[in-house]
Amino acid sequence: MISMCEIAEKLNSHDKLLVFCHVRPDGDTLGSAFAIKRFLENSGKTVDVVCDSPIPEKFSFLGFKAFKPSEITGEYSAHVAVDCSTENMLGDGYVLYKKCVETFNIDHHISNTRYGKYFYVDDRAACCEIVYELLTALGGEICKSVADCLLLGISTDTGHYMHSNVTVSTFKISSELLACGGDSHEIGVKMFKNQTRARATLQADIMSKMKFFEDGKIAFISIMQSDLEKFGATSDLTEGFIDYPLSIEGVEVAVSVLESRQNAYKISLRSKGRVNVNEVAAGFGGGGHILASGCMLFGFFEDVKDKIIRAITLSL
Template sequence: MLTKNKLMENQKMNRIIKQKLSNEINNSNCIGIVSHLNPDGDNIGSILSLGISLEKLGKTVTILKSDYVPSDFLFLPYVNKIIKPEDNLKFDILFVLDSSDPERLGDNKKYLLDSGCVVNIDHHISNTNFGDINIVDPRSSSTSEIIFKLIEELNLPLDIDIATCIYVGISTDTGRFMYENVTSSTHSIASKILEIGIDAYDVNKKIYQKRSLERTKLFIKVVASSKLLCSNKVSIAKVMLEDLNETNAKPEDSDGIVEFLRDTETVEVSVLLKEVTNNITRVSIRTKDYVDANKICNHFGGGGHLRAAGCTIEKNIDESESLIIEVIKNYI
């Protein structure tokens, strides 16, 4: 717990950092904002909300993706402004959002060296503070929550389009406001967003009630082949490339499976392994009460949060499964 003196010291430091950021924004015109690999709702929501706000401020803003934009979020305003990386781009400021380290940026990593000031904004406890300005708050529910606070504190433009993107980021990263990362601040921000006038019911329908038939088929197939280990405390599921082909699904269609498995009464740790190639496996881990997902993924160079984390293992999916299980046994 922070002492009163330490809390005051942190608040003073935050004011200094935010004033520095405000000065950088005021003195810059060409601004870049980059996403991370395999972007989720918080990543897309935060880069769009900040990008729209800065553009309405009169800045020239380029929003760059390092991976596909999941179809769940193609309804968001200004989503067509997210473009593929291009060569010879230089920015006065480069905003890196929701990325714990530069390796998560994929092709967007190259812009770090050609930007006047790198601003790293994130809520992952594993963040390496790689920016010239670092605004990292693991107590925030999401990066989108941090963006809302910055927009308010720096008096940046805020309208329904911006608020909609922030709402999507917060909602998806909190499991529809169910996870333990939700605080009174999170609900207060959600209330302010509703007061701005967003149609939350319509947004929620578009995110959560538009599951494609292909995704449903993949969900059924993967869950049916999942297995329980460690006295039913660990659930493991695998998404093979052949599963995607058989169901005509996309990699992003596996979203939600690991959370579904975690919600089984006896399960403390759920693991979803996704076959990328014969020698690359992406791993998503969710935990419920006492196991730290971040610590498990740290063993493989990944990270994230206490209850949700991920990593990439350069092994085939079966070898990756064995490696993950051995590590989990140390924590279960």
């Protein structure tokens, strides 16, 4: 791994950069990418953002506009992936990412596969913490718009400062971003205290069908395509559902199974601490963090459910 100073220096030598977000983008990958874009554009560089999935509506107040990988025609001298633990997270952007000689990989997932010519991986609450330090190393003023991007990533990846991943640096960086004009309150409200009626009614329905295993230590929810259709909801609206089962007394691990297509399920895992769910997910080719991870499982729903419950039970 190269140092923060070196990565800043290497990035600074480029005038036209393409920044890659992961598929099904969250606040951290978008915040990281658009903070880099807006900061470098302030110093006259050209920076575009590419993402293989649409940007969810809830981020619209921040004015993010990203290209699809297929829409990119020009040449960029550097390709930068942010918050992407594996190249697969780039979706179809992966082929495009590899086309450049100068590839950067900036991430905070301990499971990061260290791809790219230059990688910087640090176990932080959010990739946006790393990006803040990178922009600080580059020098120059952080404007309100950049501060809001970075606060977005920190807010969403920490459950607005409620998760155990929050450290001294999380608060220190956040306070500096507030001093730059960032509006932490607006971001917190827009991300955590605001939802569509479709999401709220879908959530009530899903929670009413919650199941428990191992004396209530495992809480399990599942969201099928038919549930989404019933409420006119899209799968990105289910983000955050898993926090509810995890909040229940006695639950050690919460599992969410989202049917992405027939016989293909996106598994999300959250732990209160006794179980390392990064290891559980890694057993199925996935990964993430000790307390929050995910993987894909294929097959019939009942088999998928048994497989994941068994793996968690063995780690309890």
